[in-house]
Amino acid sequence: MKKIVLAEDNSMLSMLLKFRLEKEGYTLFIAENGKETVELIEEHNPELILTDIMMPFISGLEVISHVRNKLNKQTPIIVFSASGQEEIVLKAFKLGATDFMSKPFSPNELVNRVKKILR
Amino acid sequence: MVENNYFVKSFEESSLVIQLVWICIIVLVFSIIFIIIYLKYLRSLLRKNDLLKIKIEKEYEASVINYLYAGNEAEEISAEQQAIIDELKSNISETFKRDILISTLLKLSYEISGEMAESIHKLYIKTGLIDYSLSKLRNKKWNIIANGIRELTLFHVKEVQDQVKIHINHPKTEVRSAMQLYLVNLFHFEGLAFLNDITTPISEWDQIQLLEVLQLHKNQKVADIKSWLKSTNESVVLFALKLAKIYNQYGVKDELMALLNHKNIKIRVDVIPLLSHLSIIEAKIILKNNFKELSLEEQIAFFEMMENVYEKTDKPFIMEHILNPNFEIKFFALKILKNLNIDEFNCFKDLTSEPEFVRIVKYIESN
Numbered sequence: 001m002k003k004i005v006l007a008e009d010n011s012m013l014s015m016l017l018k019f020r021l022e023k024e025g026y027t028l029f030i031a032e033n034g035k036e037t038v039e040l041i042e043e044h045n046p047e048l049i050l051t052d053i054m055m056p057f058i059s060g061l062e063v064i065s066h067v068r069n070k071l072n073k074q075t076p077i078i079v080f081s082a083s084g085q086e087e088i089v090l091k092a093f094k095l096g097a098t099d100f101m102s103k104p105f106s107p108n109e110l111v112n113r114v115k116k117i118l119r
Numbered sequence: 120m121v122e123n124n125y126f127v128k129s130f131e132e133s134s135l136v137i138q139l140v141w142i143c144i145i146v147l148v149f150s151i152i153f154i155i156i157y158l159k160y161l162r163s164l165l166r167k168n169d170l171l172k173i174k175i176e177k178e179y180e181a182s183v184i185n186y187l188y189a190g191n192e193a194e195e196i197s198a199e200q201q202a203i204i205d206e207l208k209s210n211i212s213e214t215f216k217r218d219i220l221i222s223t224l225l226k227l228s229y230e231i232s233g234e235m236a237e238s239i240h241k242l243y244i245k246t247g248l249i250d251y252s253l254s255k256l257r258n259k260k261w262n263i264i265a266n267g268i269r270e271l272t273l274f275h276v277k278e279v280q281d282q283v284k285i286h287i288n289h290p291k292t293e294v295r296s297a298m299q300l301y302l303v304n305l306f307h308f309e310g311l312a313f314l315n316d317i318t319t320p321i322s323e324w325d326q327i328q329l330l331e332v333l334q335l336h337k338n339q340k341v342a343d344i345k346s347w348l349k350s351t352n353e354s355v356v357l358f359a360l361k362l363a364k365i366y367n368q369y370g371v372k373d374e375l376m377a378l379l380n381h382k383n384i385k386i387r388v389d390v391i392p393l394l395s396h397l398s399i400i401e402a403k404i405i406l407k408n409n410f411k412e413l414s415l416e417e418q419i420a421f422f423e424m425m426e427n428v429y430e431k432t433d434k435p436f437i438m439e440h441i442l443n444p445n446f447e448i449k450f451f452a453l454k455i456l457k458n459l460n461i462d463e464f465n466c467f468k469d470l471t472s473e474p475e476f477v478r479i480v481k482y483i484e485s486n
Contacts (some may be wrong), residue, residue, distance in 0.1 A: 106233030
């Protein structure tokens with residue numbers, strides 16, 4: 001089963017996405033902040049990373065930088081951004097993000113993108 | 120016992136003032152002890168409430184997630200969903216639990232869109248939370264009315280717009296602001312119809328918020344702003360000017376030109392750059408001919424406009440003002456002169472040794 005690390009500090013959203021993605025056959029590891037995210041990535045070596053940008057301790061941008069520059073992994077990374085954070089999204093792409101979804105987003109659309117990336 | 124007798128005896132023997140001071144000290148000490156005990160009790164109660172809140176939140180989160188995924192393809196309410204609705208309904212009579220449920224629904228509602236967001240809105244209605252929000256609209260306290268309107272906005276309840284609209288001219292800005300945002304969030308440009316009826320002022324901040332909401336929704340038909348430009352409510356006119364600029368309303372030329380004679384100076388001043396933005400050249404001729412009758416602010420705004428719409432035929436007019444006593448007018452006149460004819464500018468730049476004039480010339484030469 002393909003592994004996904006989901007970094008999201010909104011517990012309800014992470015529960016919803018976990019439910020949905022596990023139904024599709026993926027294994028989900030949930031992190032509530034950037035520090036936990038990095039620990040989970042290093043421990044489980046996931047096939048996909050879903051990360052929010054604004055998180056406690058370490059932001060999503062630092063997570064991307066850590067994965068690309070320190071761990072030297074090419075794991076696909078989808079970034080969630082709030083409306084009005086276009087500049088931050090551009091920074092995320094420069095650091096190596098694969099895709100982004102602007103909040104509020106449709107969970108169904110996210111699942112489609114995940115399936116497309118993990119085909 | 121001996122010591123106590125000593126204290127009692129010395130108390131009785133001391134003067135009235137000392138006795139009063141001792142009584143105050145004792146009363147204060149007991150008050151402090153009582154307050155400390157009460158604060159400890161309050162703190163433990165608040166901690167208990169916090170833990171209870173976290174526990175209830177987790178329960179509600181799980182219930183809402185189960186509700187969202189318990190639906191069937193026929194889009195009817197399944198038995199499992201109905202059971203969840205009934206369970207949540209039984210809890211919402213308590214304000215504490217009701218507030219937690221609303222914040223739980225909103226926590227998810229802010230983050231997702233599409234079918235799931237609509238399901239959350241339906242859940243809000245089916246659990247009866249909407250009835251509590253509607254009852255808030257009839258409350259006497261303005262903050263509760265505003266709160267109720269905000270909840271209806273966040274859950275996209277369009278059906279109750281008539282009940283919300285009655286607060287259009289509420290004495291409190293917070294209520295009016297909530298009502299305006301409700302209409303614009305849910306109905307976009309059609310929601311601006313309230314501008315026809317509002318008699319109270321719309322603050323600059325409220326106008327900015329409305330514009331921000333409107334700009335979130337792209338690809339929509341812009342409302343006809345002509346009637347708002349003629350409104351007796353001056354804040355409506357100012358808001359309509361902003362709309363005209365953002366949405367390039369070239370069709371309201373006549374109404375904008377009429378505003379050059381409005382009794383409010385701010386409107387007269389604000390319409391001038393808008394006329395320039397929309398390239399309405401006729402305004403330049405009118406303002407130039409009436410220049411001496413304009414107020415100083417209008418004159419400055421006109422010269423700022425001239426920077427974008429000057430022509431060679433304006434040179435005599437510009438030359439008249441290169442020594443204007445007002446700094447801004449002098450600056451714009453010299454700048455325009457330099458752009459019109461650099462040789463003439465070089466001839467006139469040493470016209471006077473007045474420090475202000477020299478500073479302006481130096482700045483224009485280097486930029």
